[in-house]
Amino acid sequence: MRQTKGVTTLLMLGFLLIVFGGTLLPCSNAFAEDEGVGSTSAADSNSEELRQRWEELEPEKRQALLRRYRQWRQMPPERRETIRRNLERFKSLSPEEKKRIRDRYRRFQTLAPEEKRELLKNYDRWQSLSPEQKKRLRDRYQKYIQRLSPEEKRRLREYYKRHQRLPPAVRQRIRKNN
Numbered sequence: 405m406r407q408t409k410g411v412t413t414l415l416m417l418g419f420l421l422i423v424f425g426g427t428l429l430p431c432s433n434a435f436a437e438d439e440g441v442g443s444t445s446a447a448d449s450n451s452e453e454l455r456q457r458w459e460e461l462e463p464e465k466r467q468a469l470l471r472r473y474r475q476w477r478q479m480p481p482e483r484r485e486t487i488r489r490n491l492e493r494f495k496s497l498s499p500e501e502k503k504r505i506r507d508r509y510r511r512f513q514t515l516a517p518e519e520k521r522e523l524l525k526n527y528d529r530w531q532s533l534s535p536e537q538k539k540r541l542r543d544r545y546q547k548y549i550q551r552l553s554p555e556e557k558r559r560l561r562e563y564y565k566r567h568q569r570l571p572p573a574v575r576q577r578i579r580k581n582n
Contacts, residue, residue, distance in 0.1 A: 458466065476484065494502065515523065530538070552560065 461469075479487075494505070497505070512520065512523070533541070549557070
């Protein structure tokens with residue numbers, strides 16, 4: 405259940421960034437009719453521009469947005485509110501922080517399904533820890549890093565840089581062989 409929820413959250417965040425970020429708002433007549441929404445032309449002074457942008461989209465992209473919209477409508481209100489809060493938090497980040505998040509999301513998308521499951525499982529385990537347990541683990545990690553020689557630290561950094569760029573299947577083989 406958690407894996408589906410996590411992936412859905414990421415997909416919905418992408419959808420919300422598009423819609424609420426002002427990049428695109430699907431408001432064509434087809435959209436309104438499909439979703440039972442009334443005309444927005446009187447309420448929205450930009451409706452003509454938005455309608456034009458919707459019409460310029462490729463049919464596949466329109467269908468994908470409609471599917472995401474339907475998923476959004478079926479979500480429990482508290483889940484939607486969580487996503488809205490996360491979006492507001494994202495909007496307040498610096499451009500560097502936004503870039504870091506986008507890069508991590510892209511890297512997540514390149515992971516093999518089993519790697520995604522493992523990552524989400526580890527995330528859930530981390531979230532289930534008490535603040536004291538998290539602090540102990542962070543402290544332990546810091547002590548470990550501090551004990552490394554400069555050469556070991558350099559090799560560790562190189563190892564992670566090198567393996568982040570490899571395809572997921574190759575990274576998995578390397579892990580098995582080490």
